[in-house]
Amino acid sequence: MTKVKIVYASMTGNDEDMADILSEDFEDAGFEVNMSEISQTEVDDYQDADVCIMVSYTYSDGLEGNIPDEGLDFYHDLLETDLTGKIYGVCGSGDTFYQDFCVAVDHFAAAFEQTHAQQGAPSVKVELAPDQDDIAKLDHFAQTIIQKCQ
Numbered sequence: 001m002t003k004v005k006i007v008y009a010s011m012t013g014n015d016e017d018m019a020d021i022l023s024e025d026f027e028d029a030g031f032e033v034n035m036s037e038i039s040q041t042e043v044d045d046y047q048d049a050d051v052c053i054m055v056s057y058t059y060s061d062g063l064e065g066n067i068p069d070e071g072l073d074f075y076h077d078l079l080e081t082d083l084t085g086k087i088y089g090v091c092g093s094g095d096t097f098y099q100d101f102c103v104a105v106d107h108f109a110a111a112f113e114q115t116h117a118q119q120g121a122p123s124v125k126v127e128l129a130p131d132q133d134d135i136a137k138l139d140h141f142a143q144t145i146i147q148k149c150q
């Protein structure tokens with residue numbers, strides 16, 4: 001059975017909701033899903049999975065790359081990890097009020113590229129809470145990855 005590890009960073013629940021939507025999509029396809037919050041997760045947990053997903057909000061507080069504070073250790077560990085042979089995908093919520101809209105998504109995608117994992121679908125960026133259009137985009141993101149695994 002194909003295994004999916006979904007890691008999310010969420011302050012007010014938008015990214016957790018997105019992670020839930022993806023989780024359901026993968027489960028409906030018969031994949032085994034394991035989901036956890038970023039500060040409770042080691043990057044090594046990706047080693048047990050075939051598909052590695054990150055869902056993260058963006059936070060501009062002057063820290064590196066606008067990565068959520070509680071996700072910085074994970075981000076740094078990811079840069080040092082080899083995920084050759086695995087598929088990755090990144091999504092995230094942000095707010096276009098900020099100049100650096102959803103940049104944490106791009107930083108995580110760049111970090112995954114360094115791990116030698118293969119991108120399973122283009123990243124999805126969502127404005128605040130996912131609306132119907134965003135849910136369709138997330139479903140499409142999951143389906144693209146599901147097809148790559150078959």
Ligand SMILES: Cc1cc2nc3c(=O)[nH]c(=O)nc-3n(C[C@H](O)[C@H](O)[C@H](O)COP(=O)(O)O)c2cc1C
Pocket residue numbers: 009010011012013014015016057058059060061066093094095096098099100101102103127128129
């Ligand atoms: C202090 C602060 C700084 C933020 N900085 C950014 C930013 O630089 N870029 C961005 O796209 N969103 C930024 N956001 C918006 C959050 O990423 C957005 O509210 C997101 O939906 C939160 O996701 P969550 O509900 O999963 O916590 C910021 C929010 C706060 C409160």
